[in-house]
Amino acid sequence: MDIRQKIRSIAGLAMAAVLTAGMCFGNSGQAYGAVKEVKQVDQAGTARQGSGGPGGGSGDELKGVWISYLEWDKMPRDEQSFKKAADTMLDNCVKWGLDSIFLHAHSHTDATYPSDILPWSKFVSGSQGSSPGYDPFGYFVQAAHARGLKVHAWFNPYRVTGYLMSWDQVSDQSPAKKWLSDGDPQNDRWVLSQDGEYYLNPAVPQVRELVVSSVREVLQKYDVDGIHFDDYFYPTVNDSKPETWFDKPEYDASGSSLSIADWRRDNVSQLIAQVYSAVKAEKPGVAFGVSPQGLLSNLRSNSSLFVDIDRWMSTAGYVDYIMPQLYWGFEAKTSSGQPAAHAFDQNLASWIGLKQTGPVKLYLGLGLYRAGTDVTDHNEVSEWLRYDDIIKRQVEAGRASGQVSGYCFFSYSSFLEATSAKEVANLVPIL
Numbered sequence: 001m002d003i004r005q006k007i008r009s010i011a012g013l014a015m016a017a018v019l020t021a022g023m024c025f026g027n028s029g030q031a032y033g034a035v036k037e038v039k040q041v042d043q044a045g046t047a048r049q050g051s052g053g054p055g056g057g058s059g060d061e062l063k064g065v066w067i068s069y070l071e072w073d074k075m076p077r078d079e080q081s082f083k084k085a086a087d088t089m090l091d092n093c094v095k096w097g098l099d100s101i102f103l104h105a106h107s108h109t110d111a112t113y114p115s116d117i118l119p120w121s122k123f124v125s126g127s128q129g130s131s132p133g134y135d136p137f138g139y140f141v142q143a144a145h146a147r148g149l150k151v152h153a154w155f156n157p158y159r160v161t162g163y164l165m166s167w168d169q170v171s172d173q174s175p176a177k178k179w180l181s182d183g184d185p186q187n188d189r190w191v192l193s194q195d196g197e198y199y200l201n202p203a204v205p206q207v208r209e210l211v212v213s214s215v216r217e218v219l220q221k222y223d224v225d226g227i228h229f230d231d232y233f234y235p236t237v238n239d240s241k242p243e244t245w246f247d248k249p250e251y252d253a254s255g256s257s258l259s260i261a262d263w264r265r266d267n268v269s270q271l272i273a274q275v276y277s278a279v280k281a282e283k284p285g286v287a288f289g290v291s292p293q294g295l296l297s298n299l300r301s302n303s304s305l306f307v308d309i310d311r312w313m314s315t316a317g318y319v320d321y322i323m324p325q326l327y328w329g330f331e332a333k334t335s336s337g338q339p340a341a342h343a344f345d346q347n348l349a350s351w352i353g354l355k356q357t358g359p360v361k362l363y364l365g366l367g368l369y370r371a372g373t374d375v376t377d378h379n380e381v382s383e384w385l386r387y388d389d390i391i392k393r394q395v396e397a398g399r400a401s402g403q404v405s406g407y408c409f410f411s412y413s414s415f416l417e418a419t420s421a422k423e424v425a426n427l428v429p430i431l
Contacts, residue, residue: 062406129171
């Protein structure tokens, strides 16, 4: 699924999810009902997975949730109210049976913590480069660990602008703006514009070092349990014209014997390997993994992303785990009405086949945000409107395979949305 669609579909949900303590939707009795249903499950004494419960999960199974910059954006700005909202969010995570949070540290070449490398994130202070006056990321780490939750610091390595973040909102403190305004032509192409958005240039060694340094900084400042990248790598490119060929001039100047597609894959793989090495050098026990788009044919494209998924999963030294975003249901069809390659069972089988080529763990990213909504899946009535146990069955299918080591749900806000209340009530007892 296009990441922009995913972001837009949950943007409205994040607002009410974090504004108040205890009641995550101040103006929606239905959303409160979702929480109430979960409490009823807990009061019934349902045993949890991972602690000897009857639902089938192993004790070391990961059960995580993404807390994105969209949630950050809607949290209170003042320290006391922020901490109260964060405590509520983390208490909910424990109540739902989760054991890990995947928390944005760096979404737009910025930082949700006090950084010596990157400007403060707009999404914690209201304006990129402005300090909120305290350390919100650090509080999340401390408060999560106090509740027995693990924290994976989430990075988008190349993104500078995007949804809710325009170029005119980028701080003058940002490396991207400095490179384009310092009068030095040698670094003018370290940040590139493509289809109206700005990205760090994956072909540039100094860009890779910037990203690695920001990861290293988080590892040195915080006792995080993991470093996590998601699916923002190369944008879609078209090498036939200058407006869309992105980093083709760097390829032309490189003299590489690789095809341009393989050269781009190698640029991303160099970053991944360097981050992996930095993580293991700083804290060998910290996990590093990537959550790419969920369809292998998309990842193997010669026009976008340039994720060398086959190399990463078959060769040591790149990632500890892969968490593909399997955001489709069991009954997804093509426009011609045929079963789609991205339908859950078939897609999961393809990932399991790839997992068996190397030492990398397989986690699944699951799209809770789709529950109860009219997703276009080329059925007469969307599967997501006809069933309220799709995510539950996806977890069960992963467990039955014996090849999946955990699950992460997108996103925190979706646990509290009225449309997903029945799905959440079915899911929580097996976590």
